[in-house]
Amino acid sequence: MRSSAPAISRRRFLFGSAAVAAVLATPGCAYLTPSAQRVVTKPVEPKIDGDLVYFNWADYVDPTVFEGFQTEYGVKVIQSNFDSMESMQAKLAAGNRYDIIFPSAQWAQKLVAANQLHTIDLSTLQNAPLIFDHYPNFADPWYDERSAHTVPFSMYKTGIAWRKDKLGESLTGSWSDLWNEDAKGRTFVLDDRDEVLGMLALLLGHDMNTAGTEELEDIVDEFRGLRPYLRGFSSDDYNNLLAGDAWLHQTWSGDMAALLWQAPDPSIYGFEAPVEGTPINSDTYAIPVNAAHPGTALLFIDYMLRPENVEKNINYIGYPMPVHGTEDIYAEIVADYPQCTVSVEDLARGLYFTNESVPKTQARDAAYTEMKVGI
Amino acid sequence: MTTTLTPTPTESAAAQPRPARRERLWTWMLVPGTAWMSLFFVSALLLLIALSFGTTDALGNPRFGATLDNITGIFNPTYLRVIIRSLGYAVSASVICLLIAYPVAYAIARHGGRYKNALVAMLVVPFFANYLVRMYGWQTLLSDEGMLMTRLRDLGVSASFQILDTAGAVIGGLVYGYVVFMILPIYASLERMDGSLIEAGRDLYGSSLRTFLTVTVPASRAGAYAGLALVFLPAMGDFISAQLLGGPDNLMIGNLIQEKFFAGQNWPLGAALTMALMVLLLVCMFAYLRQTARDAKEATR
Numbered sequence: 001m002r003s004s005a006p007a008i009s010r011r012r013f014l015f016g017s018a019a020v021a022a023v024l025a026t027p028g029c030a031y032l033t034p035s036a037q038r039v040v041t042k043p044v045e046p047k048i049d050g051d052l053v054y055f056n057w058a059d060y061v062d063p064t065v066f067e068g069f070q071t072e073y074g075v076k077v078i079q080s081n082f083d084s085m086e087s088m089q090a091k092l093a094a095g096n097r098y099d100i101i102f103p104s105a106q107w108a109q110k111l112v113a114a115n116q117l118h119t120i121d122l123s124t125l126q127n128a129p130l131i132f133d134h135y136p137n138f139a140d141p142w143y144d145e146r147s148a149h150t151v152p153f154s155m156y157k158t159g160i161a162w163r164k165d166k167l168g169e170s171l172t173g174s175w176s177d178l179w180n181e182d183a184k185g186r187t188f189v190l191d192d193r194d195e196v197l198g199m200l201a202l203l204l205g206h207d208m209n210t211a212g213t214e215e216l217e218d219i220v221d222e223f224r225g226l227r228p229y230l231r232g233f234s235s236d237d238y239n240n241l242l243a244g245d246a247w248l249h250q251t252w253s254g255d256m257a258a259l260l261w262q263a264p265d266p267s268i269y270g271f272e273a274p275v276e277g278t279p280i281n282s283d284t285y286a287i288p289v290n291a292a293h294p295g296t297a298l299l300f301i302d303y304m305l306r307p308e309n310v311e312k313n314i315n316y317i318g319y320p321m322p323v324h325g326t327e328d329i330y331a332e333i334v335a336d337y338p339q340c341t342v343s344v345e346d347l348a349r350g351l352y353f354t355n356e357s358v359p360k361t362q363a364r365d366a367a368y369t370e371m372k373v374g375i
Numbered sequence: 376m377t378t379t380l381t382p383t384p385t386e387s388a389a390a391q392p393r394p395a396r397r398e399r400l401w402t403w404m405l406v407p408g409t410a411w412m413s414l415f416f417v418s419a420l421l422l423l424i425a426l427s428f429g430t431t432d433a434l435g436n437p438r439f440g441a442t443l444d445n446i447t448g449i450f451n452p453t454y455l456r457v458i459i460r461s462l463g464y465a466v467s468a469s470v471i472c473l474l475i476a477y478p479v480a481y482a483i484a485r486h487g488g489r490y491k492n493a494l495v496a497m498l499v500v501p502f503f504a505n506y507l508v509r510m511y512g513w514q515t516l517l518s519d520e521g522m523l524m525t526r527l528r529d530l531g532v533s534a535s536f537q538i539l540d541t542a543g544a545v546i547g548g549l550v551y552g553y554v555v556f557m558i559l560p561i562y563a564s565l566e567r568m569d570g571s572l573i574e575a576g577r578d579l580y581g582s583s584l585r586t587f588l589t590v591t592v593p594a595s596r597a598g599a600y601a602g603l604a605l606v607f608l609p610a611m612g613d614f615i616s617a618q619l620l621g622g623p624d625n626l627m628i629g630n631l632i633q634e635k636f637f638a639g640q641n642w643p644l645g646a647a648l649t650m651a652l653m654v655l656l657l658v659c660m661f662a663y664l665r666q667t668a669r670d671a672k673e674a675t676r
Contacts, residue, residue, distance in 0.1 A: 084638070086435065086640060087637070089434060089435065089436075093434075110433065113433065113434075185535070231623070232621075243515065243519065244518060244519045244520025244521075245520075245540070355433070357433070358430070358433065362641060365639045365641060366451075369639075370453055373631075374623060374624060
């Protein structure tokens with residue numbers, strides 16, 4: 001008698017739940033579609049077509065620059081932020097619509113290959129010559145043929161920062177400086193697969209983007225020697241230096257300005273760009289294909305490239321930008337760490353992290369996991 | 376549950392139509408919860424299981440597939456080692472939590488008097504702040520040139536002594552993060568206990584230790600088991616403590632899973648690792664359920 005009492009039998013309940021779950025799991029179908037062939041879209045026209053939906057790292061643009069844009073063009077800037085390239089990609093893949101995004105060069109290449117970016121006609125940007133006439137590497141960069149979808153935003157390199165008061169006025173200028181007895185237990189490398197593998201590859205004379213089994217083994221072996229010196233893997237470079245936990249730190253040059261601005265005594269820190277080579281990275285402006293207001297976005301890029309705005313932004317975030325006439329502003333900020341600057345020659349060395357095939361990336365990832373866990 | 380719901384034959388015969396209607400109402404009350412769980416838990420779980428057989432495309436997006444590479448990938452010694460380490464940390468954290476929480480819960484429940492609720496509230500208030508924020512706080516406090524270490528060094532502690540980036544700091548972070556989940560269930564079980572039982576034990580010439588062991592401990596055992604489960608399960612999957620307070624030798628399995636999903640851009644392997652962790656936790660959960668069932672049986676006897 002009791003068994004007939006419940007309105008929903010166990011079987012019906014389970015069946016119903018499974019059906020509901022199956023319906024709700026349909027967003028998972030997004031993972032079914034294969035990526036398409038390369039297509040060419042019509043260039044964006046520079047005209048105001050609505051408010052600007054802006055998507056970037058937090059605090060990367062001086063707020064007064066936004067205010068200026070809003071007053072001049074009579075539109076609002078709707079801001080949202082990402083905390084990593086991967087989460088930016090996840091938001092885009094989920095179908096969120098942004099007018100302007102700031103992918104790194106490596107991600108710009110992936111997005112171009114996946115037809116995710118609008119075509120930009122550089123002749124529609126009044127300030128484009130400030131970049132392309134003076135930084136020839138960006139005219140046809142490795143990540144985007146003839147800069148057809150992206151405009152360079154900022155650039156930085158990877159080097160070593162150290163505590164001068166603990167380790168001396170200067171180091172030898174090589175990546176091998178990380179093996180420092182005095183800084184044992186106070187040395188950090190960046191928590192970044194490509195940076196750590198790249199640093200060791202440069203030191204060993206391998207290709208920075210290698211995925212070869214022997215070379216990766218070589219790298220893992222070399223790292224075993226460095227591991228006892230390490231206190232950690234961390235991308236929070238300037239905070240580790242500021243807190244005194246790090247005396248020696250693989251560091252992104254762009255973070256040195258933040259260190260300089262926050263340290264009670266900036267003169268105790270140094271930054272060197274090792275002779276074996278320093279990976280160069282750059283961020284770009286790009287307009288996603290599904291942007292609702294691409295015209296406003298293009299005008300925003302042009303507005304951002306005006307030297308007075310570039311100057312404000314450099315002073316705000318402390319990253320150099322490849323815009324002619326603003327080089328001195330950055331050089332002045334990092335006067336104490338001259339090796340932070342990114343020159344045309346640095347760019348010409350072609351040391352950048354490329355996108356590799358899935359098996360190669362996974363081989364590199366496996367090597368990095370092994371290094372991180374340490375066997 | 377079923378035993379309490381089943382009406383005795385005479386009762387059900389007397390009031391037949393009404394309970395059936397009422398039971399239907401109770402069943403319908405399950406619907407919102409079921410829908411919620413299906414939406415955010417079951418479907419996500421099914422997706423996770425499906426993805427653990429998948430691959431990734433050039434953009435790092437996961438794709439469904441039918442490969443076993445991810446499952447076999449788990450049995451890499453690197454991961455097994457980290458899983459064992461995580462087990463060690465989670466067990467230590469649970470035991471330390473128990474040792475800290477029991478006296479606190481006991482003191483509040485038995486001797487808190489009219490301040491009982493205020494004391495419990497005081498314990499809970501710090502947990503209004505997000506776990507991540509509190510861990511950043513610890514990172515600042517424990518850093519080499521931070522408040523604590525500067526003091527200690529003034530007191531003559533060696534300059535090479537570090538707290539941050541050690542296993543101790545990671546376990547400490549876990550204990551700090553989850554200890555309240557141990558205090559509350561133990562407090563609840565001790566609070567519910569009839570104080571006169573202890574008096575009875577003393578009246579029967581039991582020493583205070585003996586009374587404690589034979590009366591108080593059994594009465595609070597269910598709370599302690601619940602607390603152990605509530606601390607152990609999240610501690611095992613935690614990655615924030617190891618990331619912010621640990622060094623290169625203190626990574627936990629949560630860190631590796633997090634890395635596969637974010638920087639590693641390998642969701643399928645992350646999904647497979649998550650499944651492995653869930654199976655492991657399920658085994659532990661069964662042990663907990665069996666133990667509590669056994670205790671419940673003993674209690675009714």
